Amino acid sequence: MKELSLNILDIAQNSITARASLIRIDLDETPDTLTIRITDNGCGMSREMVFSVTDPFCTTRKTRKVGLGIPFYKLAAEQTGGSLSIESKPEAEYPSDHGTVVTAVFKTDSIDFTPLGDIVSTIGTLIQGMGSIDLIFTHKFGNFTVTLDTTELKETLGSDIPLSTPDVLVWINEFLKEQYNQLEKERNQQ
Amino acid sequence: MKSLAELAAIREKMKDKVSLREGSNNIRIVVGMATCGIAAGARPVLNAFVEEVAKQGLTDTVTVSQTGCIGICQYEPVVEVYKGGEEKVTYVHMTADKVEKVITEHIKGGKPVAEFTIKA
Numbered sequence: 001m002k003e004l005s006l007n008i009l010d011i012a013q014n015s016i017t018a019r020a021s022l023i024r025i026d027l028d029e030t031p032d033t034l035t036i037r038i039t040d041n042g043c044g045m046s047r048e049m050v051f052s053v054t055d056p057f058c059t060t061r062k063t064r065k066v067g068l069g070i071p072f073y074k075l076a077a078e079q080t081g082g083s084l085s086i087e088s089k090p091e092a093e094y095p096s097d098h099g100t101v102v103t104a105v106f107k108t109d110s111i112d113f114t115p116l117g118d119i120v121s122t123i124g125t126l127i128q129g130m131g132s133i134d135l136i137f138t139h140k141f142g143n144f145t146v147t148l149d150t151t152e153l154k155e156t157l158g159s160d161i162p163l164s165t166p167d168v169l170v171w172i173n174e175f176l177k178e179q180y181n182q183l184e185k186e187r188n189q190q
Numbered sequence: 191m192k193s194l195a196e197l198a199a200i201r202e203k204m205k206d207k208v209s210l211r212e213g214s215n216n217i218r219i220v221v222g223m224a225t226c227g228i229a230a231g232a233r234p235v236l237n238a239f240v241e242e243v244a245k246q247g248l249t250d251t252v253t254v255s256q257t258g259c260i261g262i263c264q265y266e267p268v269v270e271v272y273k274g275g276e277e278k279v280t281y282v283h284m285t286a287d288k289v290e291k292v293i294t295e296h297i298k299g300g301k302p303v304a305e306f307t308i309k310a
Contacts, residue, residue: 002231010228013258035226069225125233128225128240129256156197160205166244167200176191 003117004036004106007073009125011038011102014069016130018042019098023130027119027139033082034106034116041099044090053086071105080110120176123148127172128164144186146179148172216251217297219243222266224259226298230266231285238286239269242293252297265308271296280300 001007008025015023020042027037045053056071074084082105091098106113123137127150134154141148150163153172161168208284221236239254260268265282271292272278279302281292288306296302305310 004229009223010225013223017258069227072225072229097290121233121237123195125223125256128236128254134265152194153197157201161201165200165204166240167204168197168250169240170244171192171197171200177310178192 001072001114004034004076005115005117005119005122007069007076007114008036008038008119009122010069011073012126015042016102016133018044020099020133022134022136023126025123025138027116027137029108029141031106032109034108034113035160036104036106038102039099041097044094044098044100045086045088046090046092048081050086050088054084065069067111070102073102076114077106080107081110082106082110089174090128099138120173120180123176126175131162131164139180141183142186144183144189146176146183148176218273219252219254219274219297220257220270220283221254222258222260222268222270223256224260226263227266227268230263232267234286235269235284236290238289239293243297246293246298248293248297262308271302281306282308294296 003009012023012025015038018040020040022041024037024039026037026039028036028037053067053070054074056068059141070084070086077084083106084102086100086102088100089098119139123135126135126171134150135148136150137146137148153168159161163169163172199271205267205283208247219239221232221239223232236254236256242247243252257270260270262268262282267284269281269284269292270278271281279296281288284306288303293302294308
């Protein structure tokens with residue numbers, strides 16, 4: 001993957017497959033690290049499954065016997081000296097608070113750090129394809145946080161206009177870009 | 191600054207259209223968005239389809255959707271077009287630049303762009 005935002009798009013698809021109704025994507029930057037946490041309230045995984053998802057020969061897909069999403073992501077984190085961790089509560093054992101948290105830490109000063117890339121495009125693509133699932137996105141840099149919460153957008157839009165409506169997707173794109181312009185100003189001041 | 195008031199305006203604008211659109215979407219454009227598709231560049235292809243469909247005013251008849259791995263990873267980005275009553279057309283090695291031609295000649299014009307298909 002050429003951008004971490006593409007890994008995020010790929011990993012978040014797993015939350016959709018896990019029938020989550022809410023996905024959170026939280027980015028947190030410090031001067032020398034980037035932490036990406038993807039949280040969902042989907043069906044979760046057993047301990048054995050959590051252990052084996054970093055194995056390329058483990059996959060939920062039916063068309064091939066290899067799955068490279070998590071292994072690629074893990075490699076991207078570890079090659080910077082960072083780490084990947086997965087915590088999951090399977091629905092069978094936790095009927096009321098099941099779900100999965102995938103946390104990746106990247107050392108941003110490493111020469112092998114993959115740039116975040118077009119995260120705004122990733123968020124738009126996710127919203128376009130995730131139907132009625134809610135998404136909360138935050139990107140924290142110093143005292144500034146970029147935020148998008150689809151539950152708030154749905155309150156304004158009502159139930160009859162889906163978030164995947166092209167006009168709405170354009171609005172979301174511009175809403176996020178404005179906030180990122182602000183974040184870049186903060187970055188340049190430091 | 192972008193405001194929620196603008197979203198409310200979109201809602202007002204769309205309100206009348208929604209009832210018309212129910213059930214009339216008879217063309218589906220499906221983009222493969224599994225690891226293989228994403229790594230090969232499917233994200234800009236999907237976004238180009240969404241933008242072009244909106245730009246050419248086709249949202250009433252065309253739905254753009256995402257799917258998982260279609261099973262021909264070496265041909266990604268893969269796009270499938272389903273038109274009511276016609277055989278499925280599979281476009282391979284798609285790029286955002288090819289999207290306008292597919293929309294104009296195939297979706298609007300009814301003639302699949304043979305040079306972009308899997309059979310070419």
